Amino acid sequence: QKEVEQNSGPLSVPEGAIASLNCTYSDRVSQSFFWYRQYSGKSPELIMSIYSNGDKEDGRFTAQLNKASQYVSLLIRDSQPSDSATYLCAVNRDGYKYIFGTGTRLKVLA
């Protein structure tokens, strides 16, 4: 079992729809969770950090964390073609190391 798992996709959604990206993690002691967006050929860019159970909203993005079920998700409202990218889930498990999922490729269809 991978420490951080994501569906590789591609996840295709029409423009204006809600995109839902999911991530599960295996280590219950994980405390900090991050979503990064990576455009093709570029480096990852931090979108959201979440530390507590529940929802955290930032503009069109909402991160959701459920530590009991060991999953974290990212919702993108009013999806735009410019949101088409690979979204990486990362977990800070024991302070100095970050574990990344392999990413979910999102395609927003115009």
Added chain:
Amino acid sequence: DGGITQSPKYLFRKEGQNVTLSCEQNLNHDAMYWYRQDPGQGLRLIYYSQIVNDFQKGDIAEGYSVSREKKESFPLTVTSAQKNPTAFYLCASSIDPGAGQPQHFGDGTRLSIL
């Protein structure tokens, strides 16, 4: 502007050659990291450094070496012992990973074999 600068953007290595990738940050971050990303794969940790003059091996350190003589700089050397060096190399830093702060990335260096 504060940030992480990686150079060069593209690098070509000849057989048997060592090459060094530069990573400089002016964010005053203590922790710095090197990752390797292969097509369609996630980020794999090569080395990380929590403070100056200290660094630890990550999951795939064989064939790589690093130094951390200054807080701002964390260069990565890809040695001739690394037989499959073609990849996208990413440098990252964090102000306080022990407190769960996120990492921020440089623009990356794409390394290929000639």
